[in-house]
Amino acid sequence: MNLTANDLAVRYPGAPAPALDGVSLQVEPGRLLAVVGPNGSGKTTLVNAILGLVPLERGTARLDEKPVTEWRRGSLAKVVGVVAQREEVVFPLTVTQTVMLGRYPHLGPLAPIGFHDREATLRALRRCDIEPLAERRVDTLSGGEWQRVRVARALAQQPRILVLDEPTASLDVRHEMELFELVRTLVADGLAGLVITHELNLAARFADRIVLLNRGKVVADGAPVEVLRREILTDVFAWPVAVTTWSDGSPQVIPLRVGETPPAQGPAR
Amino acid sequence: MRRSGLVLVLLVPLSLAVGLWAGPVTLSPRELWDGLVHPYAESAAIVRDLRVPRVLLAFLVGGSLSVVGASLQALLRNPLADPYLLGLSGGAGLGAVIAIALNPNWPWAVPAAAFAGAAGAVALVYRLSVVAGRRLDPRVLLLAGVIVGSFAGAIMTTVVSLSDAAELRRAFLWLLGGFGGASWSALLIFCAYAAAPLLVLLLSSRALDLLALGEESAKHLGADVERNKRVVYIATSLLTAASVAVCGIVGFVGLVVPHAVRRLWTPMHRELLPAVFFLGGALLVLTDGLTRTIARTLELPVGAVTAIVGVPLFALLLRRNYT
Numbered sequence: 001m002n003l004t005a006n007d008l009a010v011r012y013p014g015a016p017a018p019a020l021d022g023v024s025l026q027v028e029p030g031r032l033l034a035v036v037g038p039n040g041s042g043k044t045t046l047v048n049a050i051l052g053l054v055p056l057e058r059g060t061a062r063l064d065e066k067p068v069t070e071w072r073r074g075s076l077a078k079v080v081g082v083v084a085q086r087e088e089v090v091f092p093l094t095v096t097q098t099v100m101l102g103r104y105p106h107l108g109p110l111a112p113i114g115f116h117d118r119e120a121t122l123r124a125l126r127r128c129d130i131e132p133l134a135e136r137r138v139d140t141l142s143g144g145e146w147q148r149v150r151v152a153r154a155l156a157q158q159p160r161i162l163v164l165d166e167p168t169a170s171l172d173v174r175h176e177m178e179l180f181e182l183v184r185t186l187v188a189d190g191l192a193g194l195v196i197t198h199e200l201n202l203a204a205r206f207a208d209r210i211v212l213l214n215r216g217k218v219v220a221d222g223a224p225v226e227v228l229r230r231e232i233l234t235d236v237f238a239w240p241v242a243v244t245t246w247s248d249g250s251p252q253v254i255p256l257r258v259g260e261t262p263p264a265q266g267p268a269r
Numbered sequence: 270m271r272r273s274g275l276v277l278v279l280l281v282p283l284s285l286a287v288g289l290w291a292g293p294v295t296l297s298p299r300e301l302w303d304g305l306v307h308p309y310a311e312s313a314a315i316v317r318d319l320r321v322p323r324v325l326l327a328f329l330v331g332g333s334l335s336v337v338g339a340s341l342q343a344l345l346r347n348p349l350a351d352p353y354l355l356g357l358s359g360g361a362g363l364g365a366v367i368a369i370a371l372n373p374n375w376p377w378a379v380p381a382a383a384f385a386g387a388a389g390a391v392a393l394v395y396r397l398s399v400v401a402g403r404r405l406d407p408r409v410l411l412l413a414g415v416i417v418g419s420f421a422g423a424i425m426t427t428v429v430s431l432s433d434a435a436e437l438r439r440a441f442l443w444l445l446g447g448f449g450g451a452s453w454s455a456l457l458i459f460c461a462y463a464a465a466p467l468l469v470l471l472l473s474s475r476a477l478d479l480l481a482l483g484e485e486s487a488k489h490l491g492a493d494v495e496r497n498k499r500v501v502y503i504a505t506s507l508l509t510a511a512s513v514a515v516c517g518i519v520g521f522v523g524l525v526v527p528h529a530v531r532r533l534w535t536p537m538h539r540e541l542l543p544a545v546f547f548l549g550g551a552l553l554v555l556t557d558g559l560t561r562t563i564a565r566t567l568e569l570p571v572g573a574v575t576a577i578v579g580v581p582l583f584a585l586l587l588r589r590n591y592t
Contacts (some may be wrong), residue, residue: 073488073492078491080489081489084485084486084489086485087482087483087486090346090347090481091342091348091531093536093537097536097537101482102490104478104479104490104491104492105490105491107475109475153490
């Protein structure tokens with residue numbers, strides 16, 4: 001199942017410039033697409049646009065050839081799992097109860113939670129390695145554990161496409177690595193993955209393809225090594241950077257200090 | 270959790286029995302039973318015509334207000350939400366006070382005016398949230414509710430100030446709520462109004478679970494958020510307006526009972542809503558029983574007693590769960 005966006009343009013009421021302008025991309029099974037860009041470049045608007053949550057000024061977003069706006073939200077939630085950027089807990093549930101909410105798109109208002117729903121929930125808990133936390137209340141979890149719970153909830157939806165909007169914001173190195181490793185494994189198992197992130201270096205190591213946005217437009221689109229180039233990033237982020245290469249061939253971005261000049265050649269590994 | 274369920278199962282019949290027994294005329298268990306089963310028993314008039322409709326009405330109102338409180342807390346994502354938060358009490362109070370001041374002969378004038386006032390306030394709050402460009406946005410709803418409630422409260426104070434002493438007392442007591450006017454007809458009217466909104470809210474349990482996460486997450490989990498918000502808002506408004514019409518403004522139950530059940534039992538609305546219905550109903554029946562027995566010749570306003578009894582209980586509950 002593919003999620004494709006073609007020439008998307010979004011303009012918020014009263015805004016002088018469009019939030020998105022002519023963005024096209026494709027999310028495919030077994031591939032992880034990362035969208036990167038400075039704050040306010042339109043990354044979250046892009047997620048909302050391809051999920052049919054904001055009106056489009058131009059272009060189409062299609063899921064399996066059918067415009068997403070023609071999908072009922074319940075049907076869409078059966079095939080697309082989304083981990084949104086923010087979610088503030090007001091009434092804390094347990095971890096199992098939270099993950100079980102991922103089964104709701106598959107349940108009618110009166111249908112009882114059945115064997116398949118419990119199985120799917122348990123599988124999602126195991127997949128995200130949070131089964132030992134099953135009975136904990138979510139307001140007692142660390143930031144990393146909470147993000148895993150939200151990914152597990154999206155997995156309980158049994159989606160074909162997984163969308164994550166800045167899933168590692170405010171996580172430490174271990175938790176952000178664990179989360180990207182998890183996403184990579186899920187994609188390797190056949191999910192189509194779209195991740196919005198500020199972590200250029202993680203995007204470079206885990207994504208198959210990167211789309212770089214700036215002011216609502218695609219500045220570069222391609223393999224990490226094609227997109228994460230010094231002159232492009234320095235221009236887009238308005239800050240000097242150096243780009244070196246890690247042992248796996250992925251580019252790694254190093255922001256420079258004031259007055260620092262980039263080395264002529266990347267430092268040794 | 271199982272123990273909480275057992276307590277609830279026992280509490281409901283117990284509260285109904287206590288409610289039937291409590292009152293200015295002391296009846297023995299035998300007299301109570303005779304009054305219930307024999308239409309021509311000496312106690313039948315008290316039991317059948319006064320206490321049964323009163324107890325049932327208190328139970329249904331207590332249950333309904335608790336369901337409304339739980340639903341609004343999820344809709345607004347605000348643990349402080351109660352059935353009267355969105356300006357409804359102000360509108361209902363204003364309608365009732367105007368009816369009391371005009372003193373018409375029609376016996377249903379006060380309930381009808383209260384219902385009309387509540388419905389007017391709901392419509393105004395909804396309209397204000399639409400004018401603000403954010404239909405049923407919880408923040409705008411709260412602001413609009415506070416504004417409409419304050420405005421209605423100001424007019425109500427003006428009307429009360431211009432009324433004579435007897436009307437003022439009657440209006441004051443009415444505002445604090447009570448089941449003194451309970452009757453079979455009031456019970457039937459309430460049932461007719463309450464059945465559909467209660468059913469709608471129970472059917473919205475899963476939508477409420479999702480709304481409680483926030484609109485964005487709810488949409489991603491398949492909820493039709495705008496439709497769900499509208500349905501819950503209309504159902505809670507109708508249910509509260511119906512309860513205000515039959516017994517005035519009974520505070521505290523709709524705020525505290527959902528919290529108690531969430532903490533002691535479950536936050537999932539499919540179990541939460543039935544549980545708060547039975548617990549809220551039982552608590553209001555018991556409280557109403559207290560209002561009739563504390564001062565035998567007088568009847569205290571049930572809204573005052575729910576707060577006097579409920580606040581210490583709630584404080585204990587908070588202490589137990591946070592220490």
